[in-house]
Amino acid sequence: MIEFKNIKKKFGQLEVLKGIDFEVPQGKVTAVLGPNGSGKTTLIKSLLGMVFPDSGSIHLDNYRLNGKAEYRNNIGYLPQIARFPENLTARELLKMVSSVRASNNNAGELIERFKLDEYLDKKLQHLSGGTRQKINIVMALMFDADYLILDEPTTGLDPIALRILKQLIAEQKEAGKTILVTSHILNFVEEVADEVVFLLEGHIHYQGSIEKLTSTTNTEGLESAIARLMEDQHA
Amino acid sequence: MLNIIRYTFYDLLRSRWSIFYMLFFMLTSTALLFLSNDLSSAIISLMNILLILAPLVGTIFGVIFYYNSSDFTELLLAHPLKRSTIFLGQLYGLCISLSLSLVLGLGIPFLFYGLLYSDAIFDFLILLVDGVVLTFIFVGLAYIIALKNDNKVKGFGYALLMWLIFAILYDGMLLVIMMQFQDYPLDTFSLVSTVLNPIDLSRILILLKLDISALLGYTGALYQKFFGTVVGISISFTLLAIWSLLPSGLVLRIATSKDF
Amino acid sequence: MTIFITSLCVQAQITVCTTCTISSIQQGIDLATAYDTVFVEEGVYFEYNIAIGKPLTILGENGAIIDGQKQGTILKVQTTNATISGLTLRHVGLSHTEEYAAVHVSNTKHFTLNRLTVEDAFFGFLIEGSSKGRITNNKLSGESEMEFYSGNGIHAWKSKELVITENEIRNLRDGIYLEFVDNSEVVNNLSENNIRYGLHFMFSNNNAYSNNTFTKNGAGVAVMFSKFIEMKDNHFLNNWGTASFGLLLKEIYDAEITGNTFDENTVAIAVEGSSRITYQHNKLSANGWGVKMSGGCYSNKFLSNAFSNNSFDVSFNSRLNDNEFTGNYWSTYSGYDLNKDGIGDVPHRPVKLFSYVVNKTPESIVLLRSFFVDLINFTENVAPVFTPVDLIDNSPLMRVPS
């Protein structure tokens, strides 16, 4: 279980998170929704220790994050923007990343699923956006971590790859993983997520199942429900 | 950490810059040795080059490498690695790579020239120590500037300015101040300000060997004590050791509290 | 002729030993007749003020020691044709008013001091108003720490035609001091660790010194108020310290300085108000200052010298120059030699701007060899403002002349 307790974060004058309190339920897929710049990535990076919140605390299985690094062994992370050391080949990158993790990995299986074999010996800078994203997904899932944090996993994927991604998420959930995902593709969210968290202007405006959201907002489908939430905010 | 150092090291080797740097030193020292036909003169000329170039190359490589490897850095940050491991690993990987280029680039031609059978070997060793320490210091300082500036152009500009100050402007200012206030006692002021700048400090270490006759020509009691006894060499080495640790300490402090 | 004379005069030998009937050297001398040899056997003789009043040879066996018990001068030579050889003289008296020496030679001719060892000297050999003396193969040492309590090793005054060779002189005030001494030679001596000068000329003309080594003295050699001195093939080493130098020339004229080596001195050659001196084939390496000239120095010539790795090659405190620098080697020379004749195609300016700065602001020496200093030196070199425009070597050598 992941808990965020009263997380606040400013970048200079800009107050991005103004007191975030929520729990990511164990063994489920939770989607963080919110407009661009609402702080989804910031929240996720706080969990990974890449951004330091100004106040509040984050707990992972009742372990309070304290600047130590070991807990990240439990996390597989897919960053929103895939940034690689560009002069490496994909194979070298995977090998290098494996060398810094203690756990063994199942990269081979994932590479097969995405049919990445023929790209492995190309320089990363020469790969297409979608292929890079596939590598990105492989790196997030290859360590069989208990927690998966996927920041915009669908970016750039073709329909086939998207389907594989959905299958993978379903399998991981089946295997008992706790998954946190952000996406602007609401169809995708509806398909994979059990719970949604709606982030707007530094606060959480909704947390719960999609069904409960559509019924409380009295709308059909996630898209109109979100639109309603935003209208309410501005009203 | 060793892992990161090794990775950084091979990355630089692959990019060939460290090879160029080594070749440059090889060519320069070979040329100097052949032109001057004398180890001591070649060492003096090399000192002039090294005291300017090692900091400059350290500075430039430091910023470029930081910005170039920021992708890699961010990737590593999501993995179970301490920030100190990541940043010091990269920093030392770079420093070791540059130092190795420097030591091999200077060392090989001098060895062939018969350094081992010459009395200049100690002067040469001090030169190498200076080069290596300056590399560590200036790569560290450049890293600090890059860490503080996400804007590459700004970071690069500040780093070059920093080098310019340490390498040239500082001494210029010192000289002007000394000449302006030549009627006042300046011993303490000039000695203290000299040892505060790592480039000057490295230079003093070489002067202590090569120009001791001139340094002892000045009557000031403080100078006599500093240059005429082990006081000078001990103080210089101590300060240089502190200087070579200081930047990496600061890098660590800044890196462990920075948001990515 | 010589054989004839020796066969005419019957020379006797008188032996002195501690257990003999003649157990003191003075006794031996008193018993001897002119041109006898007094042979001193091994042993320690506690004597001082031994007066030699007739031509004699005093010959010490190995281990023959005269101990002066710090009472005064040990041997006094007051006759012509005296030879003293093979003795060890120790514990010369110390005084603030008297100039006690191991051997005092006064107003005489044709004396020889040979193979003597002087330990604990106040003055070593004191020579006054004498001529045609040979001082060779001696070892003199003192325990000088303060100038005030120490005398000179070989001290000659108002004398001429002395030959001083193969001596080793250590730990005294001046190793060799010559005042009003003319037509003398100082050859092949070693003078080291003396508090003041290794060799010191005052008002002495027409002398030559060559092949000597002067090392670690307060200063190497001082030549003052003297004319026609020839200085050849000497070594000046490690004369370090405030105002220390290898060779000091003060108010001297018409000297030849040839083939000398100057290594690691604070100032290799310090020149004050000296003119018409020719410096040729000298090697100056790793000194603080190579040549430091001050006061009026005119018509001096520097030819075929090698200046290597000195902190400053030439320092000159006036804007006017009347000295010639031609065909020297300068390790700082940065020009080229396109026609390969061994002579650089661009002239060299040996005086650096920074040497002026250091003259005015001595503390700034800590900036030596810094990039900024190189920069101002370079600028001055391109367009001289402070340094004499005509102090220039128009044919700098590409290699150290052999």
Ligand SMILES: Nc1ncnc2c1ncn2[C@@H]1O[C@H](COP(=O)(O)OP(=O)(O)OP(=O)(O)O)[C@@H](O)[C@H]1O
């Ligand atoms: N390191 C940083 N320094 C300064 N500002 C930052 C930094 N990181 C994020 N921000 C700002 O914080 C705000 C939130 O950014 P964040 O990336 O968390 O948004 P997001 O919700 O992930 O947006 P998107 O949907 O576009 O991915 C943005 O305005 C961004 O500009």
Ligand SMILES: [Mg+2]
């Ligand atoms: Mg985002």
